[in-house]
Every structure is written in C-alpha cells, then in structure tokens.
Amino acid sequence: MTAVGTTSNARGDLMFSGRTMPRSAPLIVIVGGLVLAGLLTAVGLGPVASIILGVIAVDIALPVWTAVVVNRRAATDRLVTCLVWTALLCAMAPLVWLLVTTLVSGIPAITVHFLTHDMQTKLNPVTFKMESGGGVLHALIGTLLVTFGAIVISVPLGLMCAIYLVEYGRGKQLPRMVTLLVDVMTGIPSIVAGLFALALFAQFGGIGTRMGVMGSVALSLLMIPTVVRSTEEMIRLVPDDLREAAYALGVSRWRTIVKVVLPTSIGGIVTGVMLAISRVIGETAPLLVAIGSIDVIQTNLFSGRIQTLPVFIMTEYETSTPQGYAFAWGGALLLIAIVMVLNIIARIIGSIFAPKISG
Amino acid sequence: MSVTRERPPIVEEPGSDPFVASSRRRRAIGDRIFSSTALAAGLTILIALAAVFIFLISQGARGFHADPEVYQPAANNFFSYAAKLLFGTALSSLLAMIIAVPFAIGLALFISHYAPRRIAVPVAYVIDILAAVPSVIYGLWGARTLAPASHGLQTWLNAHLGWIPLFGGQISATGRTMLIAAIVLAIMVLPISTAICREVFQRTPKLLEEAALGLGATRWEMIRYAVFPHARSGMVAGMMLGLGRALGETMAVAMVLSASPQVTFKLLTSDNPATIASNIAANYQAEDVRIQTVLIATGLVLFVFTFLVNFVARAIVARSERRFA
Numbered sequence: 001m002t003a004v005g006t007t008s009n010a011r012g013d014l015m016f017s018g019r020t021m022p023r024s025a026p027l028i029v030i031v032g033g034l035v036l037a038g039l040l041t042a043v044g045l046g047p048v049a050s051i052i053l054g055v056i057a058v059d060i061a062l063p064v065w066t067a068v069v070v071n072r073r074a075a076t077d078r079l080v081t082c083l084v085w086t087a088l089l090c091a092m093a094p095l096v097w098l099l100v101t102t103l104v105s106g107i108p109a110i111t112v113h114f115l116t117h118d119m120q121t122k123l124n125p126v127t128f129k130m131e132s133g134g135g136v137l138h139a140l141i142g143t144l145l146v147t148f149g150a151i152v153i154s155v156p157l158g159l160m161c162a163i164y165l166v167e168y169g170r171g172k173q174l175p176r177m178v179t180l181l182v183d184v185m186t187g188i189p190s191i192v193a194g195l196f197a198l199a200l201f202a203q204f205g206g207i208g209t210r211m212g213v214m215g216s217v218a219l220s221l222l223m224i225p226t227v228v229r230s231t232e233e234m235i236r237l238v239p240d241d242l243r244e245a246a247y248a249l250g251v252s253r254w255r256t257i258v259k260v261v262l263p264t265s266i267g268g269i270v271t272g273v274m275l276a277i278s279r280v281i282g283e284t285a286p287l288l289v290a291i292g293s294i295d296v297i298q299t300n301l302f303s304g305r306i307q308t309l310p311v312f313i314m315t316e317y318e319t320s321t322p323q324g325y326a327f328a329w330g331g332a333l334l335l336i337a338i339v340m341v342l343n344i345i346a347r348i349i350g351s352i353f354a355p356k357i358s359g
Numbered sequence: 360m361s362v363t364r365e366r367p368p369i370v371e372e373p374g375s376d377p378f379v380a381s382s383r384r385r386r387a388i389g390d391r392i393f394s395s396t397a398l399a400a401g402l403t404i405l406i407a408l409a410a411v412f413i414f415l416i417s418q419g420a421r422g423f424h425a426d427p428e429v430y431q432p433a434a435n436n437f438f439s440y441a442a443k444l445l446f447g448t449a450l451s452s453l454l455a456m457i458i459a460v461p462f463a464i465g466l467a468l469f470i471s472h473y474a475p476r477r478i479a480v481p482v483a484y485v486i487d488i489l490a491a492v493p494s495v496i497y498g499l500w501g502a503r504t505l506a507p508a509s510h511g512l513q514t515w516l517n518a519h520l521g522w523i524p525l526f527g528g529q530i531s532a533t534g535r536t537m538l539i540a541a542i543v544l545a546i547m548v549l550p551i552s553t554a555i556c557r558e559v560f561q562r563t564p565k566l567l568e569e570a571a572l573g574l575g576a577t578r579w580e581m582i583r584y585a586v587f588p589h590a591r592s593g594m595v596a597g598m599m600l601g602l603g604r605a606l607g608e609t610m611a612v613a614m615v616l617s618a619s620p621q622v623t624f625k626l627l628t629s630d631n632p633a634t635i636a637s638n639i640a641a642n643y644q645a646e647d648v649r650i651q652t653v654l655i656a657t658g659l660v661l662f663v664f665t666f667l668v669n670f671v672a673r674a675i676v677a678r679s680e681r682r683f684a
Contacts, residue, residue, distance in 0.1 A: 083465060102496065164394075184669045191658065199415050221411070282493025282496070288640060343488070
C-alpha cells in the first residue's frame with residue numbers, strides 16, 4: 001500500500017514530497033492496534049469493545065503519522081483508505097457472526113428424529129403421555145412443494161417474457177416499458193406479494209382461504225423478475241451470427257430460438273433460475289400471510305394450510321420456549337444450508353456453461 | 360447450384376409444390392403461435408402488476424372506512440392508523456439507511472478501487488451471500504443473538520447520551536429495540552446498495568481517473584473529483600433501491616420488535632412503533648374479517664409507496680445507463 005517511488009503516485013504518495021512513509025507503516029500501526037486491543041482486554045474490557053477501540057486507534061494513528069511525516073493531502077488519502085478497510089471489516093463481522101451462531105446453535109437440534117418427524121402432538125403408546133412430534137419433515141416437504149409450484153408458474157412465463165424482450169422486442173416501446181416494470185417488480189415487498197395471493201384467492205374462495213398454491217403464486221410474483229432479467233441477459237449474449245446462420249439455412253424463427261438460441265444459453269439460464277429459487281425459498285412473509293402454518297405433513301397444494309421451512313422457524317421462534325428456539329435454530333441451519341447449496345450449484349453450472357464467445 | 364435449379368426458390372412459385380407450401384404454412388403458423396405466446400408472456404408481466412393493484416383495492420377498499428373499533432386502540436380512522444404505521448416504516452428504514460449508506464459506499468469503493476483484484480472478487484461474492492441469507496434468519500439472529508449481545512452498548516448509550524431524546528427513556532431489558540431492528544435492516548440493505556454503487560463506480564471512464572492521477576491527485580482526490588461526480592445519480596439510485604427493500608422488509612422487524620402502531624422517537628425502549636409490514640405479519644391471523652381488510656388496505660399503501668420509490672430509482676438507473684452506454 002505504501003510503495004515509495006517517483007513513478008507510482010496512484011498509491012497515494014505524492015511525487016514531489018520530499019519525505020515518504022516507510023513501506024511497513026500500515027503493518028506497524030496494525031500490530032500496534034492489536035497490542036492495544038490485547039492490553040485493553042487484559043485490563044478488563046470486553047473483547048469486542050477492545051477490538052473496536054483497537055481499530056479506531058489504527059484509523060487515527062495512521063493518518064496522523066502520515067500528516068506528520070508527509071502532508072495533509074496524503075493524510076486525508078490515508079484516512080479514507082483506513083475507513084474503506086474498516087467498512088469492509090464491519091460488513092464482514094455480522095455475516096461471520098450470523099453464520100457461526102447459526103452453525104453453533106443449529107447443529108445440536110439436527111437429529112435423525114428431527115429430520116423424520118412432523119410436529120403433531122401424539123399419544124406416546126409406551127408412556128401414555130401426549131408428546132410433541134419434534135420434527136421438521138412436514139416443513140421440508142411443504143417448502144419443496146410450494147417452491148416447486150412457484151417454479152412451474154414462473155419459469156415458463158419468465159423464459160417466454162425474456163424471449164419476447166430480446167427476440168421480438170428490439171427497439172420497440174412496449175418492451176422498454178416491460179423491462180422497466182420488471183425491474184420495479186424486483187422491488188415489490190415480499191409481504192405485498194403474499195397479500196396479493198390472499199386477495200386474489202379471496203376473490204374466489206372468500207377471505208380466509210388458505211392453500212399451498214397461494215404461496216406458489218406469491219413466490220412466483222417475486223421470482224419472475226429475477227428469472228426474466230437473468231434469462232434476458234443470457235439470451236442477449238448469444239451472437240447474432242448464430243441466428244443469421246440458422247435463418248440462412250431456411251430455419252424458421254421460432255425453431256431458431258428453440259434449437260439454436262436456447263441451447264446456446266442454457267447454462268446461464270439454469271444458473272439464473274437456480275439463483276431465483278434460492279432467493280424465494282427463504283421467503284417467509286408471503287407464505288406466513290398466504291398459507292399460514294400447520295403441524296402435520298400436508299401434500300395437497302390445493303387444500304388447506306401447508307407448513308414451510310421459513311414459517312416453521314418463525315412459529316417455533318414465537319413459542320418463546322428453549323425447545324422452540326432450539327427447533328428454530330435447527331430449521332435455520334437447514335434453510336441456510338439449502339440456500340447455500342443452491343447458490344453453489346448455480347455458480348458451478350454457471351462456470352461450466354459460461355458462454356465462450358471470442359471477440 | 361444444381362439443387363436450386365431442380366427445385367425453384369419458394370418465393371417465386373408459392374403453392375406450386377404441395378410439400379413446400381405446406382411446410383411454409385406450418386412454419387408461418389408455428390412462428391405466429393410462438394411469437395404471440397412470447398408477447399402474451401410479456402403482457403402478463405404488465406397484467407400481473409396491474410392485478411396486484413386491482414385485487415388489493417377490491418379486497419382492501421372496505422378497510423379504508425371500517426368501524427372505528429377495528430382501528431382501536433391505535434387510532435380512530437384509517438388515515439391516522441396508516442399514518443402511524445407509515446411513521447414506524449419511515450423511521451426504521453431511514454435509520455437503517457443512515458447506518459448502511461457509509462458502509463455501502465465504503466464497500467463499493469473497496470471492491471471497485473481499493474482492493475487488489477485477487478481480493479475484490481471474493482469480497483463481492485461474500486456480499487452476495489449476505490443478500491442470499493433469508494430474512495427470517497436475520498430476524499432470528501437479531502432477536503436472539505444481536506439484541507442480548509448489544510444490551511451493554513444500549514445501556515451505555517442510555518446512561519451517557521440519554522439527554523438526546525433518541526436514546527432517552529426506560530431502556531428495554533431484552534435489548535429488542537428499534538435501534539437493533541434498524542441495524543439488522545441496515546445489514547440486509549447493504550448488498551443491493553453496494554452492488555449498484557459498485558457498478559457505477561466501475562463505470563467511471565478510465566481516462567478521467569488517469570487524468571486526475573496524472574495531475575498529481577491522491578487516490579482519494581481522484582475518487583472525489585472524478586468518480587463521485589460521475590456516479591452521483593447511480594449512488595442515489597442505489598440508496599433508493601436499498602430504501603425500497605428496507606421499507607418492505609417484514610420478518611426482521613416483526614421478530615426483533617414487539618411493536619404497536621404509535622409515534623415515538625425513543626430508540627431504546629421496549630415500546631416501539633410498528634411498521635406496515637411487521638403489523639401485517641403480527642395480525643394476519645386475526646379472526647375478524649374487517650381486520651384482514653384493513654391489513655390489505657395498509658398493504659396497498661405500502662405497495663404504492665415502495666412502487667414509487669423503486670420506479671424513481673430504476674428510472675434514474677436506466678437514464679444513467681443510457682447516458683454511459
């Protein structure tokens with residue numbers, strides 16, 4: 001960071017200044033900050049507070065040192081560099097904290113029993129006592145079904161919409177409008193999507209209707225914009241040469257799209273769809289409002305409530321018992337694992353099928 | 360060549376060869392079906408957005424003038440009820456933005472201008488992970504981990520800065536306060552704001568940056584005089600998209616706060632203003648149909664609100680994209 005030289009003023013050192021900072025200055029100050037944090041902990045301050053004070057000390061010491069040795073402009077530059085790195089630390093901290101907490105609190109809850117039972121309270125035939133099922137199976141099944149419903153609705157629709165935007169809509173007014181509205185749709189609050197499903201089905205079945213498919217409708221409203229945007233980008237990447245070659249062979253337009261354009265961009269499309277799935281699979285609010293929650297396994301999307309994993313976490317959290325919290329963390333760990341696996345698979349597929357277009 | 364002579368081009372003699380004619384007709388029909396399906400899909404997007412409006416209005420209309428008892432104890436009519444909820448929504452989102460904006464700009468600068476490329480790509484990826492974590496888990500973490508852990512900090516703020524009305528009042532024993540809700544919201548809006556800012560920062564013409572450096576500017580001066588002016592509209596859009604997300608976020612607020620519609624600026628007490636979204640999530644199970652219609656009506660207010668924020672933000676982004684394309 002502190003390269004001294006007359007050629008590289010991009011590093012923040014001024015060429016015409018006589019004196020420069022030693023190359024190891026940041027290292028020295030950071031070590032100093034760590035020592036300070038250690039001392040503060042030894043004195044009896046909490047570890048988090050010590051680290052924060054240590055970071056602040058580094059953020060002050062380095063610019064001040066620069067101001068003394070070089071000049072004010074270099075010091076300002078150094079201050080901003082320090083702040084940018086501090087911002088990075090501050091943003092990483094909650095993520096690491098959240099992931100570690102979920103792992104630590106979630107692992108004890110995950111047992112074979114947890115994964116193979118639902119929450120129904122049953123009479124134990126041995127002890128003759130009513131016992132809670134203590135499992136998450138019903139929520140896992142429900143999440144899979146409702147998400148599957150959302151995929152069935154939104155993938156064909158999103159795909160066709162993207163094809164329309166790219167293949168049929170070049171330079172027209174309506175497609176530009178659709179693109180803007182798709183972007184706006186990305187920002188629809190998820191709970192509004194849930195209310196929409198509620199209102200839509202209330203129109204036909206009366207208010208208070210609850211069905212799994214309502215959740216699918218709500219989720220697809222959130223999923224379609226993501227699918228459209230990613231598919232659109234991928235289809236746009238297909239070179240026009242390929243289309244023209246197909247037309248020249250007398251292939252009709254729609255067959256060109258189905259046989260040439262889509263196969264070329266399929267990797268990117270699948271990646272986009274999987275990222276969209278990983279986005280909606282953790283949605284809670286719309287499912288809470290549209291489907292509600294239930295304790296037993298339910299596999300019919302068209303009748304009654306279905307439990308889903310995010311709603312399971314929410315309802316277990318609301319029990320406010322230690323057992324409930326443990327179940328909630330277990331569910332959270334499962335959910336985060338599902339989302340991360342989907343993300344990783346999507347990225348692997350994306351990198352395997354990455355369009356190899358040479359310029 | 361010989362092939363063309365044996366079978367003349369179809370354009371010249373349409374219909375002369377029954378096979379060619381039927382294949383042409385098939386092709387035309389196939390094309391027409393496919394293109395109209397695509398058009399229908401595009402129109403469905405417009406219809407879906409319109410349907411959200413229409414169904415929320417048709418089901419929520421009665422919520423605008425329900426019996427006063429439905430709005431009790433928070434208010435007597437819909438408008439003061441919705442105004443109180445809007446206050447909570449705006450307060451939590453604005454606080455979240457105040458916390459998030461400096462970090463979003465810092466992180467975006469880190470990825471676009473400060474980090475070595477080897478670090479920049481993984482950092483951008485990690486920020487994406489931050490966006491992928493489901494909101495219910497943020498809520499759980501905020502309520503069960505962050506709130507108790509920050510109790511000391513909140514006590515300190517209350518004791519030493521209690522003279523500022525924001526930090527005054529009877530401090531909450533659980534730590535589940537507006538301040539924590541805002542911090543969790545800030546973490547959640549960070550990815551989208553960072554992503555947009557990063558994009559516009561990276562779009563600064565290299566020539567401008569190099570010219571600034573060539574004139575002897577430090578890196579910060581280059582960013583301040585070349586990057587920021589160029590990226591201003593994009594930064595505003597990024598912040599507005601973040602704001603849109605914060606306005607509509609439900610679970611984090613609903614799980615961290617036990618709230619009711621009210622107007623209070625005290626951030627550290629256990630008596631907190633509810634947001635529109637968290638109020639819906641808290642009361643959706645109400646048996647009373649009238650309450651459900653009121654909730655749908657407040658949802659409509661939220662939708663219009665976020666729609667406008669997002670529309671303006673996206674229009675700004677689209678304009679700056681066209682300008683720099």
